[in-house]
Amino acid sequence: MIEKKIRIGTRDSELALWQAHTVQNKLHELGYKTEIIAVKSTGDIILDKPLYELGITGIFTKTLDIAMLKGDVDIAVHSMKDVPTTLPIGIVQAAVLERANTLDILVHKGNLDFLNSEGTIASGSLRRKAQWLHKYPTHQVEDLRGNVNTRMQKLKDNNWNGAIFAAAGLERINLKPDTFLNLDWMIPAPAQGAMVVVAMENDEFTKEALAKLNHKESEICTFIERQFLRTLEGGCTAPIGALAVKKGKQIEFQGVLFSLDGKEKYSIEKSCNFDSYLNFGQECAKEILENGGKSLMDKLRAELKVK
Known part of the structure; x- marks a missing residue:
C-alpha cells in the first residue's frame, strides 16, 4: 500500500x-x-x-x-x-x-476582412506580436494579460478584431469558440502544448x-526546443519560437528569432535522427547566432533589459 x-x-x-x-x-x-x-x-x-x-x-x-x-x-x-x-x-x-495541440489560434469576432486591410489584435506575448507584425505590418498589436478566462473577457469588452491564444489552453477548459483561425504559419513557444x-x-x-x-516523445521534442531557447539565451520573453516534431525515425525542427517589431527574422529548419538529439537544439541555435542572430539578441537584451 x-x-x-x-x-x-x-x-x-x-x-x-x-x-x-x-x-x-x-x-x-x-x-x-x-x-x-x-x-x-x-x-x-x-x-x-x-x-x-x-x-x-x-x-x-x-x-x-x-x-x-x-x-x-x-x-x-x-x-x-x-x-x-x-x-x-x-x-x-x-x-x-503527452503533448496536446501546439498551435496558436486567432480568436476573432466572426469577420476576418481586417486581415486584408488594417486591424488591431491583442496578445501579451512578444513572440506572437513579432510574428503577427512580420506577416501583417500595417496592424496594431495591443498588450493582453491575465489567465485565459480574463483574456477572453477582455477580447469581448474591447473593439479589437481578435486575440491570439494557445489552442491547447482553450481546448483543455472548453473555452475554444467557433470563431477561430488556426495560425499554422506561426511558430509556437518552445514546449507549447x-x-x-x-x-x-x-x-x-x-x-x-x-x-x-x-511521455518520452514529448519529453525529447520539448527538450530540443528548450535547449534551442536556452542557447539563444532568450529567457521566457524574447520573440523566439521553436517546434520539434517526430516523424518516423526523424525529428523535424523549426526555430525562429524575431526583432520586437517583426521586421528582422532569423529562422532554421533542420532534422536529426530520433536517437541523436542531445545537442541538436543547441546546434540549431548556434547556427542562427552565427548567421546574424547574435547581434539581434544583443539588441533584444538591451531593449528588454534581460540579463
Whole structure:
C-alpha cells in the first residue's frame, strides 16, 4: 500500500487547476494519494504591466518554486512554456505529459476582412506580436494579460478584431469558440502544448511515481526546443519560437528569432535522427547566432533589459 500523500502545487486559475487535477487523476489511477494546494502567482496578480517589464523570468513558476523549496508542496504542475530553461537548485523535471495541440489560434469576432486591410489584435506575448507584425505590418498589436478566462473577457469588452491564444489552453477548459483561425504559419513557444511536473531532487518516492507519467516523445521534442531557447539565451520573453516534431525515425525542427517589431527574422529548419538529439537544439541555435542572430539578441537584451 502506498502511504505518502503527494501534495500538488498549482496556480489557482481554471486552466492551472485543470492541469493539476489531470496529474492528480493519473496518480490516483496508479494508487497514489494526493492533495491539491493552490497558490496565486505574481504573474496572475500584476496584470497592468507587460511580462517583460516585470523583469522576472519564470514569473508564473516562482511562487510554486518557493513553496516547494519551503516544503509546503511536493510537486508543481506547469504549462511547460512558462517554465524557465534553468530550474532552481534542488528542483528537477520529473515528467512531461503527452503533448496536446501546439498551435496558436486567432480568436476573432466572426469577420476576418481586417486581415486584408488594417486591424488591431491583442496578445501579451512578444513572440506572437513579432510574428503577427512580420506577416501583417500595417496592424496594431495591443498588450493582453491575465489567465485565459480574463483574456477572453477582455477580447469581448474591447473593439479589437481578435486575440491570439494557445489552442491547447482553450481546448483543455472548453473555452475554444467557433470563431477561430488556426495560425499554422506561426511558430509556437518552445514546449507549447506540453505540461511538465517538477519535484524535489531528493524526493525519490515522488520522482519514481511521476516517472510513470512521462511521455518520452514529448519529453525529447520539448527538450530540443528548450535547449534551442536556452542557447539563444532568450529567457521566457524574447520573440523566439521553436517546434520539434517526430516523424518516423526523424525529428523535424523549426526555430525562429524575431526583432520586437517583426521586421528582422532569423529562422532554421533542420532534422536529426530520433536517437541523436542531445545537442541538436543547441546546434540549431548556434547556427542562427552565427548567421546574424547574435547581434539581434544583443539588441533584444538591451531593449528588454534581460540579463
